[in-house]
Amino acid sequence: MAFTLPALPYATDALEPHIDKMTMEIHHGKHHQAYVTNLNKALEGKPEADSNIEDIIKNISKFPMAVRNNGGGHYNHSLFWTILGPGAGGEPTGALGDAIKSTFGSFADFKTKINEAGATRFGSGWAWLIVTPEKKLAVCSTPNQDNPLMDIAEVKGTPIFGIDVWEHAYYLKYQNRRPDYLAAVWNVINWSHVAELYSKA
Numbered sequence: 001m002a003f004t005l006p007a008l009p010y011a012t013d014a015l016e017p018h019i020d021k022m023t024m025e026i027h028h029g030k031h032h033q034a035y036v037t038n039l040n041k042a043l044e045g046k047p048e049a050d051s052n053i054e055d056i057i058k059n060i061s062k063f064p065m066a067v068r069n070n071g072g073g074h075y076n077h078s079l080f081w082t083i084l085g086p087g088a089g090g091e092p093t094g095a096l097g098d099a100i101k102s103t104f105g106s107f108a109d110f111k112t113k114i115n116e117a118g119a120t121r122f123g124s125g126w127a128w129l130i131v132t133p134e135k136k137l138a139v140c141s142t143p144n145q146d147n148p149l150m151d152i153a154e155v156k157g158t159p160i161f162g163i164d165v166w167e168h169a170y171y172l173k174y175q176n177r178r179p180d181y182l183a184a185v186w187n188v189i190n191w192s193h194v195a196e197l198y199s200k201a
C-alpha cells in the first residue's frame, strides 16, 4: 500500500481571492504530489512503506533525509488542506477559543505570534499551533518540511494548525510579500476543524 495524495476537500478556486486557484493547483497537484511520490520511492521495499505517516513522523530520526523531507511534506500538507476552507475565517469559539485567550491573552495576540513565527522563519518552513505533552497550547516554527511531531523537533507537540510559509505557497499572488499572504490566510481558516483536532489532542 503506497501513500497517496489526498483529494482537496474543496475546489481549487474555493479560497479565492485570498489563495488563488493556480497556486492551489500547483501546490496540491504538483508539490504535494511530489512529496508523496518521493516518499514512496524512499520507502520502496521497506516494511515502513505499509505503516501510517504519523508513526513514521514520530520516529523520523531513524529514517534517511529523503523520508524526513518527503514524509514531512506529505504529513504537513495533508493537515494544511484540512485547516483551510472556503467561507471560513473569523475566530475560534468554545474550548479552543478559551484556551487561545488564556494562553496568549487574546485571539489578536495569538495571530501576532503566528504571523511573527511565519515571517521570521528564514527560508522555507512552517508556523504552528501545537498541543504540548503537558496539554498546553504553544506557537512555534520549523524549517523545511520538519514539524513538531518529529522526534528531532526543537519544540515538540501535536500540531493542530500550521501555516505553510514556503514561497510556493504564495509567490504567484504575493511574490516576495510573505506578510501579505500571512495576513490573508486568516480569512480562510476552518476553525471548526482546528477545534476538532484540539479536542483529539
Ligand code: MN
Binding pocket: 027, 031, 077, 164, 166, 168, 169
Ligand atoms: Mn507547501
